[in-house]
Amino acid sequence: MAYKENNFDLTITHMERSLKMFLDEYQNCRYLCESPFDQGWFPDFVSSVAKGETRKACEAVATFLHLNPNDEVQNRNKEFYDSVDEVTQDMYVPRKEVVALKEREDYEQQLMAFIETNFAFLTDELWHEDDPKSEISKEVPSFRSRVVSQLKSLSELGVKAVKGEWEKDKQDRLVADGLTSTLECMVLTELIRFGAVEGDGYKGSYSPHTNAEAFQGISLGRAGLQLYFAYTHLVCRTAKPEMNHNRSALDLSHEVHADNCILQNSGECLRVPPAYTYRDYSAILYLNDDFEGGEFIFTQDMSGLTYESSVNPQCGRLVGFSSGPENSHGVLPVRKGTRCSIGMWFTHDRKHNEVERSIASLFLKQLNAKQI
Numbered sequence: 426m427a428y429k430e431n432n433f434d435l436t437i438t439h440m441e442r443s444l445k446m447f448l449d450e451y452q453n454c455r456y457l458c459e460s461p462f463d464q465g466w467f468p469d470f471v472s473s474v475a476k477g478e479t480r481k482a483c484e485a486v487a488t489f490l491h492l493n494p495n496d497e498v499q500n501r502n503k504e505f506y507d508s509v510d511e512v513t514q515d516m517y518v519p520r521k522e523v524v525a526l527k528e529r530e531d532y533e534q535q536l537m538a539f540i541e542t543n544f545a546f547l548t549d550e551l552w553h554e555d556d557p558k559s560e561i562s563k564e565v566p567s568f569r570s571r572v573v574s575q576l577k578s579l580s581e582l583g584v585k586a587v588k589g590e591w592e593k594d595k596q597d598r599l600v601a602d603g604l605t606s607t608l609e610c611m612v613l614t615e616l617i618r619f620g621a622v623e624g625d626g627y628k629g630s631y632s633p634h635t636n637a638e639a640f641q642g643i644s645l646g647r648a649g650l651q652l653y654f655a656y657t658h659l660v661c662r663t664a665k666p667e668m669n670h671n672r673s674a675l676d677l678s679h680e681v682h683a684d685n686c687i688l689q690n691s692g693e694c695l696r697v698p699p700a701y702t703y704r705d706y707s708a709i710l711y712l713n714d715d716f717e718g719g720e721f722i723f724t725q726d727m728s729g730l731t732y733e734s735s736v737n738p739q740c741g742r743l744v745g746f747s748s749g750p751e752n753s754h755g756v757l758p759v760r761k762g763t764r765c766s767i768g769m770w771f772t773h774d775r776k777h778n779e780v781e782r783s784i785a786s787l788f789l790k791q792l793n794a795k796q797i
């Protein structure tokens with residue numbers, strides 16, 4: 426109204442007041458709004474009216490161009506003011522509150538772009554669209570037949586099931602060799618020297634299973650065989666020489682247990698927290714054999730003194746089994762040296778998909794694409 430009536434003093438007063446209100450509201454909204462502040466942004470409303478004062482007129486033009494450098498009208502205005510005798514280039518100074526606002530917006534946009542390229546967002550794409558638990562519970566081939574068929578296709582790569590026929594009544598157990606090369610085993614074992622945490626996975630307890638051994642681990646999700654990785658853990662157990670002279674055979678390196686429930690002396694297994702009740706399958710990949718003791722055992726009684734069968738760890742050998750009490754297991758004492766392995770636990774429940782794995786695979790993709 427004031428503008429239409431050519432009342433520029435009043436126009437300026439109104440516009441200055443509106444500008445202040447806009448900036449104040451914007452600021453409040455940053456603290457209080459639940460959704461983005463989207464009132465539209467009208468740069469011409471910032472201050473393109475400057476009555477009579479050349480310096481103010483240049484400030485208005487500079488401010489507008491600061492926000493929108495390609496605006497035709499303001500570029501023409503600038504050409505006009507440039508031709509005015511009293512105008513010098515140092516008069517084109519944008520208003521400081523607008524400069525500050527733009528600086529903050531630019532910075533936030535850079536930050537968003539950085540986050541988008543460098544962090545993994547766990548959208549449904551990364552969570553793997555298919556096979557929620559309800560689907561899985563339909564008829565699914567047994568763990569072993571699935572693993573064995575996968576291993577067949579892997580046989581060209583040197584992977585072979587060493588105990589395929591083994592324990593015929595035990596459908597959910599498997600031992601296979603050749604999953605990693607000697608070099609890979611060495612590299613992974615070396616990783617322990619650089620990045621291992623004592624008692625990792627065991628609330629920092631240096632010797633969580635037996636005082637006669639030191640325990641170190643590195644923890645690291647993605648689907649395999651219609652299963653989600655739930656947890657991946659590289660661990661080494663080292664015999665403490667001073668504790669191994671008279672070590673009892675009952676002092677197991679890892680006490681007899683089941684991976685998804687709390688095994689009782691009675692043989693009952695309680696599927697309650699703190700057990701990792703969502704774990705459905707377990708696999709341990711071994712990395713070395715230059716140690717004494719440390720056999721993996723499937724047991725029936727809790728002591729580990731008698732056992733159904735055992736697996737001798739060696740580089741590239743993997744033992745896989747369903748995680749319940751049907752596969753109670755333990756590790757015999759490591760009497761000399763260091764025994765390293767990668768424990769992997771799988772779940773049908775995508776809620777427990779291992780977040781770190783998605784992040785790690787994104788990181789590897791970027792590394793391959795040489796973005797980092």
Ligand SMILES: O=C(O)CCC(=O)C(=O)O
Pocket residue numbers: 679684709721754755756766768
């Ligand atoms: O290292 C092994 O052979 C087995 C370890 C194990 O059973 C576990 O970490 O739950």
Ligand SMILES: [Fe+2]
Pocket residue numbers: 682683684707754
């Ligand atoms: Fe276990």
